[in-house]
Amino acid sequence: MATDSWAQAVDEQEAAAESVSINLRNTKKPEENGECMQLKWEDKAAQSLLNKLIRNNLVNTTNQVEVLQKDPNSPLYSVKSFEELRLKPQLLQGVYGMGFNRPSKIQETALPMMLAEPPQNLIAQSQSGTGKTAAFVLAMLSHVDPNNKYPQCLCVSPTYELALQTGKVIEQMGKHYPEVQLVYAIRGNKLQRGMKLQEQIVIGTPGTMLDWCGKFKFIDPKKVKVFVLDEADVMIATQGHQDQSIRIQRMLPKNCQMLLFSATFEESVWNFAQRIVPDPNIIKLKREEETLDTIKQYYVLCNCKEEKFQALCNIYGAITIAQAMIFCHTRKTAGWLAGELSREGHQVALLSGEMQVEQRAAVIERFRDGKEKVLVTTNVCARGIDVEQVSVVINFDLPVDKDGNPDNETYLHRIGRTGRFGKRGLAINMVDSKMSMNILNRIQEHFNKKIEKLDTDDLDEIEKIAS
Numbered sequence: 001m002a003t004d005s006w007a008q009a010v011d012e013q014e015a016a017a018e019s020v021s022i023n024l025r026n027t028k029k030p031e032e033n034g035e036c037m038q039l040k041w042e043d044k045a046a047q048s049l050l051n052k053l054i055r056n057n058l059v060n061t062t063n064q065v066e067v068l069q070k071d072p073n074s075p076l077y078s079v080k081s082f083e084e085l086r087l088k089p090q091l092l093q094g095v096y097g098m099g100f101n102r103p104s105k106i107q108e109t110a111l112p113m114m115l116a117e118p119p120q121n122l123i124a125q126s127q128s129g130t131g132k133t134a135a136f137v138l139a140m141l142s143h144v145d146p147n148n149k150y151p152q153c154l155c156v157s158p159t160y161e162l163a164l165q166t167g168k169v170i171e172q173m174g175k176h177y178p179e180v181q182l183v184y185a186i187r188g189n190k191l192q193r194g195m196k197l198q199e200q201i202v203i204g205t206p207g208t209m210l211d212w213c214g215k216f217k218f219i220d221p222k223k224v225k226v227f228v229l230d231e232a233d234v235m236i237a238t239q240g241h242q243d244q245s246i247r248i249q250r251m252l253p254k255n256c257q258m259l260l261f262s263a264t265f266e267e268s269v270w271n272f273a274q275r276i277v278p279d280p281n282i283i284k285l286k287r288e289e290e291t292l293d294t295i296k297q298y299y300v301l302c303n304c305k306e307e308k309f310q311a312l313c314n315i316y317g318a319i320t321i322a323q324a325m326i327f328c329h330t331r332k333t334a335g336w337l338a339g340e341l342s343r344e345g346h347q348v349a350l351l352s353g354e355m356q357v358e359q360r361a362a363v364i365e366r367f368r369d370g371k372e373k374v375l376v377t378t379n380v381c382a383r384g385i386d387v388e389q390v391s392v393v394i395n396f397d398l399p400v401d402k403d404g405n406p407d408n409e410t411y412l413h414r415i416g417r418t419g420r421f422g423k424r425g426l427a428i429n430m431v432d433s434k435m436s437m438n439i440l441n442r443i444q445e446h447f448n449k450k451i452e453k454l455d456t457d458d459l460d461e462i463e464k465i466a467s
């Protein structure tokens with residue numbers, strides 16, 4: 001069986017090295033908690049109205065989210081309220097405080113499964129930006145017993161940046177539940193040897209999490225009740241991540257709940273996930289449901305990278321772009337493009353794989369704060385990153401795997417950086433050869449979704465697609 005060779009590979013693998021110390025343990029301030037507890041959560045109607053107003057400022061058309069949440073075909077649709085999901089009052093308060101009025105489809109469907117007794121395993125797929133993070137964060141926060149001062153939920157993310165982002169969601173949602181504490185198992189967060197963690201939730205990357213469970217024994221894995229794999233398909237499909245995740249899983253008790261989430265599961269990965277998760281509940285999208293209608297997809301024909309750059313300038317000349325993410329195949333192209341865009345006067349951030357993880361997190365933070373309007377990057381940033389103001393994604397190079405075949409999953413994750421939770425988004429693909437046209441065609445066939453041609457010399461046409 002595949003798991004045997006896999007297990008062998010896992011056993012052969014060395015644990016990751018220790019690294020420098022920064023204190024990233026829970027950042028909640030007691031005075032903050034005290035202040036928040038004074039709020040009456042029963043006043044949620046008023047609070048929710050306020051949140052609604054705030055959200056309405058952020059979406060492109062008035063009531064867009066509310067309209068979508070009433071459309072049964074939308075992934076944001078839900079018949080239930082958060083109250084009906086039987087969340088603890090402290091968590092309801094957290095949810096409303098974040099400006100959420102209703103659960104999305106994945107939240108409505110997955111939460112009852114995740115909160116059922118006895119605990120059930122779950123493999124869940126839902127489109128990018130539809131609230132998967134909130135779903136598993138609420139499950140973790142619901143399951144912990146705050147009286148027990150040891151880790152009870154472990155959540156593993158593929159990258160440092162994503163672990164930080166998910167940690168922030170846990171902090172925000174758990175803001176009114178101060179007895180529950182969180183700690184980050186990420187590079188740089190070095191703990192004293194021999195110590196035992198008291199925080200109930202640990203979020204981190206697989207290497208450090210494995211070290212903390214095994215080598216350093218900061219966590220007693222036998223006491224863990226919930227194990228979450230975010231971006232589960234990449235955690236399973238990438239050899240190093242897979243080995244580490246499975247080594248962690250093996251240390252956990254048999255009845256530990258396993259929750260796997262992603263927007264994409266390639267067929268072989270899906271089958272594999274089902275083999276490693278005992279008796280899972282399954283939430284799976286049909287292929288044609290994977291792409292979001294709120295993200296409009298176009299392609300532009302060019303002959304070389306200079307023409308692609310010119311097309312980009314034309315797009316910028318024609319429409320106002322709040323923030324954009326531009327994906328390149330190589331660091332070299334990304335560096336070149338960032339330089340060209342800077343020369344044109346754009347505020348550009350460059351993010352690529354060779355940067356230190358702390359540097360990468362800082363770049364994303366600046367971009368999230370709107371300090372730069374354009375982020376030029378490689379696939380390192382294709383997944384999970386949630387920046388609400390990204391209105392355009394450009395595939396300066398189409399995503400291909402190492403054999404030059406279309407990388408459909410990466411395509412979906414990349415374009416999913418826009419159109420978050422009902423917002424409208426624009427995805428523009430640059431095609432510069434017969435080969436890349438062929439790749440684009442195969443991506444269209446895969447998702448059974450037409451990608452329209454855009455003439456970037458026609459300013460009216462560009463304006464039209466953005467209106």
Ligand SMILES: Nc1ncnc2c1ncn2[C@@H]1O[C@H](COP(=O)(O)OP(=O)(O)OP(=O)(O)O)[C@@H](O)[C@H]1O
Binds near residue numbers: 420
């Ligand atoms: N019920 C809700 N109501 C309003 N906004 C929500 C709700 N749930 C989540 N959001 C917001 O929607 C955005 C996208 O959510 P999230 O990052 O959890 O999506 P995701 O499904 O994990 O996406 P990805 O597949 O890209 O990782 C976030 O900004 C989040 O705050």
